[in-house]
């Protein structure tokens with residue numbers, strides 16, 4: 001398995017800018033992105049304050065950042081980074097069912113905060129999971145619910161159906177659904193909240209006719225195209241809802257940097273691009289210092 005110098009989790013202007021400078025500094029670099037359409041920039045109709053590129057659509061500007069980074073040798077993996085684990089000197093990033101390894105890490109997750117269901121945070125790790133691959137085995141031959149807001153949930157449901165006795169599939173937002181089968185049941189009901197009781201993991205939902213109901217499962221899986229930073233990398237210090245960084249974009253975790261909207265206001269492209277550049281330079285300097293220390 002390739003060991004990258006740097007893995008960047010993102011896919012907006014901060015990530016691509018960081019990737020460009022990382023390549024200029026000679027670092028091997030992988031950008032893991034849940035998808036261009038999820039960048040704040042993709043939603044911007046017209047940008048008039050980004051220097052040198054007057055009156056450009058957000059979509060075009062983003063495509064141009066990406067193309068420039070790929071031209072410089074940045075690699076790209078499409079998928080949701082669900083968890084980062086540290087093993088010795090290395091970071092292991094879980095993307096779908098794959099693991100990617102690096103010596104340093106940049107978080108450029110954007111400002112979107114996943115809105116959790118009432119009860120979700122308390123139940124995480126106690127009958128509720130965000131990762132099918134990690135936790136399906138705890139529910140072997142048992143009924144589970146999937147609550148999903150994006151296409152990744154469909155893939156997960158199919159995987160869970162191989163392990164669990166049945167999968168009830170609830171949607172939080174419109175997306176490509178899995179195929180209904182003996183094991184996968186597509187439900188027309190809106191999840192409202194989750195709780196843990198003697199009956200198991202209980203999902204309360206609103207039916208299409210407006211009535212409310214609840215059902216107990218052995219486990220509940222929730223899939224969204226983003227993960228809260230502190231869940232992604234335990235130990236990361238936050239300031240309010242943003243990732244705490246110093247002026248070199250270093251976070252509270254050594255060799256982990258953050259840039260762009262996820263570090264705080266102003267939520268602007270120029271700031272995201274500038275911070276991405278600084279994060280790459282800091283990562284290059286810290287890796288070089290580490291190598292020197294090792295070889296001394």
Ligand SMILES: Cc1cc2nc3c(=O)[nH]c(=O)nc-3n(C[C@H](O)[C@H](O)[C@H](O)COP(=O)(O)OP(=O)(O)OC[C@H]3O[C@@H](n4cnc5c(N)ncnc54)[C@H](O)[C@@H]3O)c2cc1C
Nearest residue numbers: 010011012013014034038040041081110260261267268269
């Ligand atoms: C409607 C609108 C108009 C705007 N207009 C302007 C403007 O005119 N001028 C200006 O300067 N700014 C504008 N902005 C703000 C600008 O778009 C943001 O400041 C900028 O996009 C921030 O870049 P970023 O890279 O930090 O985050 P984003 O562009 O939001 O990118 C974050 C990326 O991270 C990915 N991601 C998050 N979590 C994960 C994960 N766990 N695994 C994999 N990928 C993940 C997302 O898929 C996304 O692609 C506007 C924003 C909006 C919404």
